[in-house]
Amino acid sequence: MQATTKNHAQLSEAFIADEPRTDWHDETLWFVRSKRDKAVHQVPEWELLREWASAIKNHTLSNLDNYLVDFERNANANGVVVHWASNASDHNNIVLKIMRDNQVKRVVKSKSMLTEECHLNPFLIENGIEVVDTDLGERIVQFRNEPPSHIVLPAIHLKKQDVSETFHEHLHTEKGNNDPQYLTEAARQHLRSKFIASDLAITGVNFAIAETGGFVVCTNEGNADMGAHAAKIHIACMGFEKIIPKLEHLGVFLRLLARSATGQPTTTYNSHFHRPRNGQQMHIVIVDNGRSKQLGRPEFRNSLKCIRCAACFNTCPVYRRSGGHSYHTAVAGPIGSILNPNIDMRANADLPFASTLCGSCSNVCPVKIDIHDQLWKWRQVLVAEGYVANGKKLGMKGMAFVLAYPKVYRIAGKMGRWVMRVLPFVTNNKLLNPWYKQREMPEAPKASFRDWYRKNRGGS
Amino acid sequence: MKVGLFVPCYIDQFYPQVAVATLQLLEKQGCEVVFPLNQTCCGQPMANSGFANLAKGCDRNFVENFDGVDYIVGPSGSCVLHLKEHLHDGNNEAKATYIRQHVYELVEFLVDVLKVEKLPSSFPHKVGLHISCHGQRGLHLSSMSELVAPPFSKPEKLLSMVKGLQLSKPARMDECCGFGGTFCVFEEAVSVKMGKDRVGEHAANGVEYITGADTSCLMHLEGILKRQGSTVKTIHIAEILNS
Amino acid sequence: MSRASILTAITNNKPSLVDLPIIDINAVIQYDDVVAQFKAVLESIGGLAIELNNMQELESEVQAEKAKGHYIINTLPELGEVDKDLATQVVATLETVHKAYLRGAIAVAENGAVWLYEHQMVNRLSPFICQHLVLVVEKRNIVATMHQAYQHIDAGKEGFGVFIAGPSKTADIEQSLVIGAHGARSLVVYLV
Structure with missing residues (x-):
């Protein structure tokens, strides 16, 4: 195994840098997924x-x-x-x-x-x-x-x-x-x-x-x-x-x-x-x-049902575009992302986040492991155990605060829209804002729906 | 029938027209619609990032706001699925349970509860349908390509009622767009690549619009389309059905 | 002791007992014509199934192959002389086997597989190390699916047994299918 300290996001960014090869990898594995579909429909x-x-x-x-x-x-x-x-x-x-x-x-x-x-x-x-x-x-x-x-x-x-x-x-x-x-x-x-x-x-x-x-x-x-x-x-x-x-x-x-x-x-x-x-x-x-330990985790034990068919790899839209080595473990893909944190939480804390939780993995799994639900549950465990970066934690706490209090939310929303309209360079910064690197920000409307509703339907 | 309109936070802030269309659509179907003004968010952004424990304040606020309606309806499959699976309130668990059982994404509400069979809408354009994962695999808005089961599609059923609309479906009919909540920034490279691939397939089909029942997917795809300088636009299904 | 600690950990950590499911074979696919299904599937995975009226037709093939000077393994007395040294043959010699004629116990329509008991291979290597493999199966021994297959065979009776479905293959290079990876380069199943 290659020793690496890079996480899945960094390793996949390097993989995707060669876009034609990424396309080829994606299509080759999609071909396997398609063959699987054809076979199971028989x-x-x-x-x-x-x-x-x-x-x-x-x-x-x-x-x-x-x-x-x-x-x-x-x-x-x-x-x-x-x-x-x-x-x-x-x-x-x-x-x-x-x-x-x-x-x-x-x-x-x-x-x-x-x-x-x-x-x-x-x-x-x-x-x-x-x-x-x-x-x-x-x-x-x-x-x-x-x-x-x-x-x-x-x-x-x-x-x-x-x-x-x-x-x-x-x-x-x-x-x-x-x-x-x-x-x-x-x-x-x-x-x-x-x-x-x-x-x-x-x-x-x-x-x-x-x-x-x-x-x-x-x-x-x-x-x-x-x-x-x-x-x-x-x-x-x-x-x-x-x-x-x-x-x-x-x-x-x-x-x-x-x-x-x-x-x-x-x-x-x-x-x-x-x-x-x-x-x-x-x-x-x-x-x-580590298997007996996993058996003792009620939320994760049924990952031990796995028969190593790799159907979840082939269907995973993230795996197909990031390659197996981006998972830096012997078993990559969605199933690896729920097995490996059990073996080493610190080294594999990034893996449950290497998913959009789209759920395709659970659907192709021949032994019905609820893979994407377990990814979600591992995220909760990893945060609770302190394996998630502090920056992310602060941002989340801020977001939770804003969203828990309607008045704060209204002011923050107004600020956000105002900032985006008046000072687009604040958010349109490819270094500070990963969204903007390859995507435009949504256009900020003049009024929120709430404002529209008050104006057109009354209420306060 | 009293319907509480649930407008997810980013729709409120960035896509008010989606909420307006949803409101008007429900009213045209004869629903009494209320919009609780102090609602904020379903809590999904925190929970999907591993901070479900931080979403408690959000949950409490949601339960307070949507107490007393028959149904809760929102134009976002992802947020609705999160509520169905994870909304709890220690002080008001009975109310939270009622909400979990009566919260609907707009499309499923129109098809399953209101049993809409025809619409007066017209949208004479070539439209590509993007199926959002949470709407499909979570809320079962349509059959899934992985399973050996009879095919069906609630969004297609509604879109087939729209005059002039020419529906286009990509070959990879239920591939994820790569938005994935905070995944879109923490796994930026994969997220964008997934989005580019989705957009590419629709563009190759010559569509004018990409539609879907999840504004979050559309926001991501729109960001990519605009950066590419594409003429393809995104539009929420509520806007088409209300047109 | 690893054994004791592993078993103790499992005992402590396992969930409470859940029942085995009932496998209802009546709920499983059936084929109108298992022979046709078997032939079609075997062809789709790179093999060939041929219906044979009598063993004489095959006997002459075996003799013809031997006459060409190839190293031919024959284990079926109906096809002429059988190899006496096969059970104890050294690996380096077996590596030169051109073709092996073996009998299979049953065939499976859904996937083109044929079950061989160890006694039918005589030497465990014979179906794998030969360049070309020929199997003989009785038509009445074709079953629909793997469920019936395990009802018909006793897979633990002998030291070794195998389901073989088609020739050896790989797609490890760019998903391009190549027949003849390590095992037999071709497989013909004669149905009698």
């Missing part, structure tokens, strides 16, 4: 499915401790080793210890937002392990030493020219050949050699099934399977909210996931892992890292 019971998924997750959260214990017991019976990690550092150390115990040097990894959240890659690399991300988008950003900008489409901020340059540098592809087919083929050849040579594969987990102790990993590329089935050791890392009670519930979630994410009827590979193959070790690391 399913007449779509809203019912969302309702079921939400209810299954709500139930699961209300019985999570028991389901996790069931899951562990069943996984152990299947010959799978289960580990528990309270935080990112525990998680990383558990993974490293498995590697050290088995003298592993080379690791392939399929997409796992949890490992991004825990910053596993830099930790392993510091400890002398070669880590190769095998999802194409993740490999691209790994070569570029950038974090993913999107949880489903990690390199969506890049154009094919950027990828071509990166591959030319790292994979010696032809300079200037920007054909996605050609570039993907180069990555296929490169990564197949890595799959064959690696000792250990790390995957994420999309769903973990309490009743069987198994877990499901969904990919389109097949990289999780290439890695896991070729390696002698498979480690699957999961946040504890990935639990679902029964196999039959996959029928609900797998109908929702890919349609919401990319508009596909399903991901190409929905792989169900239950037992290691002969001679293989299989490990599962169950991670808390």
Whole structure:
């Protein structure tokens, strides 16, 4: 993760400075949103499915401790080793210890937002392990030493020219050949050699099934399977909210996931892992890292229903125009803006404000998380906890005072209109007034409605 | 039927013609309309910025002013939604509750309560409809593109009664304009970019006016249009329906 | 101990118990013709479904492929000799597989997916590492949606199982769809 002290507003201003590229980013993600719309309209019971998924997750959260214990017991019976990690550092150390115990040097990894959240890659690399991300988008950003900008489409901020340059540098592809087919083929050849040579594969987990102790990993590329089935050791890392009670519930979630994410009827590979193959070790690391704290916040706990489809990213008019890196966290977008303040309020105090509260995120969410309402509620918490700049606070107090007292309001309004009419340079100042930087101020009328009403309808 | 006219603060100060049109429109429909002179604001600017606790004075003032009417009607979806969701008054909670349940945005009041089926209005222009998020996703003034549900639109229903009006809808029919309350200044760059994109789509459709049920969205779009030197104008739906 | 502290924190912080919903499969979409639906969806995601009258037609294809000198995996006795070393084959050798012929247990009309049990792949890598994949599914084993699919299979019975829907693909470069990311470059499903 890039260390940054800039906030979302500053980072997005820098992103938007390249307007044609911003337009391209917006349109590319809108295209994904449109594919999603088309796919969900093929399913007449779509809203019912969302309702079921939400209810299954709500139930699961209300019985999570028991389901996790069931899951562990069943996984152990299947010959799978289960580990528990309270935080990112525990998680990383558990993974490293498995590697050290088995003298592993080379690791392939399929997409796992949890490992991004825990910053596993830099930790392993510091400890002398070669880590190769095998999802194409993740490999691209790994070569570029950038974090993913999107949880489903990690390199969506890049154009094919950027990828071509990166591959030319790292994979010696032809300079200037920007054909996605050609570039993907180069990555296929490169990564197949890595799959064959690696000792250990790390995957994420999309769903973990309490009743069987198994877990499901969904990919389109097949990289999780290439890695896991070729390696002698498979480690699957999961946040504890990935639990679902029964196999039959996959029928609900797998109908929702890919349609919401990319508009596909399903991901190409929905792989169900239950037992290691002969001679293989299989490990599962169950991670808390702030999740139990979020579970204890009644207003925010249902953010733990998230299945990481990123539909809220693709529909968000702010995300589409500010890019994933403007959120400066592993999980960006609207869902990230309600998850990250739980992990670090100070560092992420800007994120709940990076929204117009338009509500589109909540509407596309396949598990019906009330994302935009939670953004609003986080704002209240962040102000109450003192994480909002003093200038904003003073302005708000002034505004609250004026609006609470009708007489003050009338005088202030008159002053405001008078000032704007007579001294337009006071407010028409691009430095002092962010509104005026790229927008004209509304023309101040001679009279307020109140004045008109008194004059035409009487009253005082 | 006694209707309390709720005129949001920025409409009172900057867009009095929207309030006049709303008042006249309601009166033409036979409502007895009162305008409580000591009203100020719904409290949304503070609450959406995380300062809901500072809006208490505003809330108290609102409840005092709108006590005793059958309905409260205002020409702003966003302010009305805020009242419906967040208006409370510890000393007068019963009155606050009545207001929350009887406050309407103008379009929904005309369609759902007054059940308006025809209007004598005429507006012979090509008009682009901007759907405001709070009116749509909050007050359900129209169906939402994200959901698998039957389509409907209350503003379109009313605009279809206006003689000569040629309605134009953008392809991204319910994309946010980027106003977002204080978002428009604290996230200035994204806010303006969103507004420019909305304006661009309407302009490409060759509209003369952009209309909507939320003056705040229109104020933002108007600011951008004027800066661009565009000939496209903004107009509140109440002004069209009252024309 | 992380385990104990995590579980205690969850116990303390979880909301009071809410019920599981009742999943009413009767409320879910039905298709007049699941075969036609399956074929149409599979084609839309880059695969191909072909109805087959008898296995002999396919047997000659397998023999022809083998005759070209390609490394062909066959796991179906009806299609001729089956590979005996497949279960224990080393990865580097499997990487050279040109085409794999495997049987699938069921197919799903709504999304073009085919379920394979581990015993049907013989080696877990075989459906992924081959350049081209051919699956054989009985027509009577096509179900409408994933709900019925999970009623028909026992997804936790074997160590591994997978739904495969179409060939391997990616759109990670500018959302341009490319078939053949890491797994099979093509998928044909024969319906018998």
